Amino acid sequence: MADPAPSLPLNIPDKPILATAQVIDLAEVAARRAEKFGALIDTLEAGVSKRAADAAESLARAGFDPKDQTAARDKAAAVARREVVANSSDARWAHLKELSAAADSLATTAQLWANPVTVLSRSGLGTPERTAYMQQLEGSGVVELRNMAAFAVASGNKVLGAALVSVVDRMPARSRPFSAQDLADRLVGEETRKVQDAIAAVKLAAQRAIVRNREWEAGKVRPLDRVKLALNTTKE
Structure with missing residues (x-):
């Protein structure tokens, strides 16, 4: 055995x-x-x-x-x-x-x-909102994902951002339409740095x-x- x-x-x-x-x-x-x-x-x-x-x-x-x-x-x-x-x-x-x-x-x-991606990734965990975003994003193309990332930043929607990070994380590195680090930094970077500084x-x-x-x-x-x-x- x-x-x-x-x-x-x-x-x-x-x-x-x-x-x-x-x-x-x-x-x-x-x-x-x-x-x-x-x-x-x-x-x-x-x-x-x-x-x-x-x-x-x-x-x-x-x-x-x-x-x-x-x-x-x-x-x-x-x-x-x-x-x-x-x-x-x-x-x-x-x-x-x-x-x-x-x-x-x-x-x-x-x-x-530890870093903005870690912080963003837990936004809306277990909520119906995040679940809905995940379902809507499944099967989305590169252009659509990129546009949704821009919308998440413009609207400050952290839950949408977390869902996007989760989706692109499962994609091959070279196929990802945007940087998860960049998206996370734009959405929660300032807050993360405040906590880290404290x-x-x-x-x-x-x-x-x-x-x-x-x-x-x-x-x-x-x-x-x-x-x-x-x-x-x-x-x-």
Whole structure:
């Protein structure tokens, strides 16, 4: 008996699907949370700097050499940073978890908004309108299909566009009267890019906060993290 054909796993993240407005709202919320986290780090850094400056000033008033003042400042800063890092851990990670959760919640949405064709293809799924369009388009010639595509764009009819994409997708590539990508871009391209930009903004806000936190804990810049962040910012 022949071995059964292996089944191909579906790459379906177990996250909820968010609508356009929800994704854009989430991006705005993430931006505010990232800003709030940045303000927290600024406050913590100001506290460390104050303790370091106080230590140097104390030695200055006592008449110590500038070299000793610098050493005292650096030592006080190191001690203060260790203490503040430990004491602020819960507060900082609460912010980071919120941002990471926001980014993680977009897994399914990102997959379903990967490109305009994917978005257009699900317009009107299961509706009588799409079914009727499919029946009417079956057997249509190249000229008729091209004309219907022009009508779909002119009227903004996404359901008709989805039916057209479904029909031409079954045709040989060289026989297709129009580009499904071009039709989808004209009908849902702008909306798709808005959602993609919002998703990227949420992920970037989380990444920026993580990098800021790592640098603050270490008390120094992390060049590799900054390069990765810059690359992702450019992609956005």
